[in-house]
Amino acid sequence: MPGGQSPVADEAEQFEPSWVRPADALARHKQGSFFIIFPTIRTLERLEKFATVDAVLAACATEQPLWTSCPRAGLLHGAEARYMEHESPFGELALVCPDGQMLHPLEWHVDQPVPLLKNVVRLTAPNAGVMTGPGTNSYIVGDPDTGYIVIDPGPNEAEHIERLWRATGGDVRLIVCTHSHADHSPGARPLQALCRTHPAILGLPSAATARPASEFTPDRAAADGEVLAVSGAGRSHSLQVLHTPGHAANHLCLVLLEDGLLFSGDHILNGSTTVVDPPDGDMTAYLESLDRLSAACDEHGIEFILPAHGYVLGFAKQAIAMLKSHRLARESRVVAAMRERPSGTLEDWVELAYADVPPRMWPVAKRSLLAHVQRIEALQLVG
Numbered sequence: 461m462p463g464g465q466s467p468v469a470d471e472a473e474q475f476e477p478s479w480v481r482p483a484d485a486l487a488r489h490k491q492g493s494f495f496i497i498f499p500t501i502r503t504l505e506r507l508e509k510f511a512t513v514d515a516v517l518a519a520c521a522t523e524q525p526l527w528t529s530c531p532r533a534g535l536l537h538g539a540e541a542r543y544m545e546h547e548s549p550f551g552e553l554a555l556v557c558p559d560g561q562m563l564h565p566l567e568w569h570v571d572q573p574v575p576l577l578k579n580v581v582r583l584t585a586p587n588a589g590v591m592t593g594p595g596t597n598s599y600i601v602g603d604p605d606t607g608y609i610v611i612d613p614g615p616n617e618a619e620h621i622e623r624l625w626r627a628t629g630g631d632v633r634l635i636v637c638t639h640s641h642a643d644h645s646p647g648a649r650p651l652q653a654l655c656r657t658h659p660a661i662l663g664l665p666s667a668a669t670a671r672p673a674s675e676f677t678p679d680r681a682a683a684d685g686e687v688l689a690v691s692g693a694g695r696s697h698s699l700q701v702l703h704t705p706g707h708a709a710n711h712l713c714l715v716l717l718e719d720g721l722l723f724s725g726d727h728i729l730n731g732s733t734t735v736v737d738p739p740d741g742d743m744t745a746y747l748e749s750l751d752r753l754s755a756a757c758d759e760h761g762i763e764f765i766l767p768a769h770g771y772v773l774g775f776a777k778q779a780i781a782m783l784k785s786h787r788l789a790r791e792s793r794v795v796a797a798m799r800e801r802p803s804g805t806l807e808d809w810v811e812l813a814y815a816d817v818p819p820r821m822w823p824v825a826k827r828s829l830l831a832h833v834q835r836i837e838a839l840q841l842v843g
């Protein structure tokens with residue numbers, strides 16, 4: 461408002477007029493001393509970024525909307541839970557409830573399949589942990605007329621394998637592993653053994669660089685660009701294979717062509733950061749694979765990413781761009797650390813380059829740090 465205004469309450473929706481800066485209102489709300497409803501909180505969060513009223517008015521001068529915002533709601537333990545675009549469950553709610561229905565339960569459980577689309581179901585393995593988040597997501601693609609493709613059967617957990625078997629009625633036509641790691645591929649053989657259809661196991665064999673615990677040999681290597689399809693009753697579900705080394709040398713992603721969905725394995729996660737652990741992991745390969753996935757988003761109109769850990773991600777291309785810029789930002793911190801201590805070791809550099817990460821995470825961070833250092837040295841970024 462212009463200066464010199466005295467607000468008067470209408471005593472119906474407004475009661476105690478007072479002037480307050482957006483940041484102060486939000487701070488008081490956080491302390492619990494100032495009740496504000498959800499839309500007002502979001503509006504104040506945006507307004508907080510402008511230093512003055514004039515700055516807001518100047519921004520409005522173009523008559524372009526300053527922002528558009530469409531929160532989405534799901535159910536958490538029976539209660540309504542709302543999320544903005546940048547929050548991790550948003551993409552899943554957008555995929556499952558495109559018209560904004562508040563129906564989708566968001567708590568993680570392992571005992572029953574979660575329908576995402578008519579032909580895509582998620583079953584999370586009972587292996588939640590620091591490295592696996594809520595657990596490994598196994599995906600089932602197909603319908604009763606076409607039979608099913610199972611992506612990442614997960615660890616060899618008898619109950620989980622049986623749930624996959626039950627959710628598909630035993631009619632698994634193919635099993636695909638995104639990579640060899642112990643939380644992704646060991647369930648493949650037992651699932652194959654359980655199914656009367658004896659589905660082939662596809663993927664890429666683990667490379668010589670893989671750790672002994674990550675050895676994996678598929679029945680057949682899935683070729684880059686190959687389309688794996690199931691069909692019946694005039695419908696088909698086709699998964700195109702994209703080789704995406706970086707997290708693991710034998711990593712692949714899958715594009716569900718009919719629905720424009722990307723199954724990203726561990727290359728892209730929701731709620732955690734992909735570990736790039738040399739020698740099987742490689743930072744330059746990781747970044748190049750991100751570029752490849754971004755191009756696939758353009759080619760196939762992909763808006764949603766289904767990761768092996770965490771909820772569905774929305775805004776696929778932006779999410780990939782953000783991941784890349786985070787990696788490059790980390791890389792420049794590592795470059796700075798290496799310049800500051802030219803004769804330093806990984807122990808020295810991790811404290812500098814990962815100062816924003818809790819020290820208990822440094823042992824894991826050091827693996828990714830090594831990947832950065834190898835890339836930096838290969839590209840001679842530290843002069």
Ligand SMILES: [Zn+2]
Nearest residue numbers: 641643726768
């Ligand atoms: Zn994993």
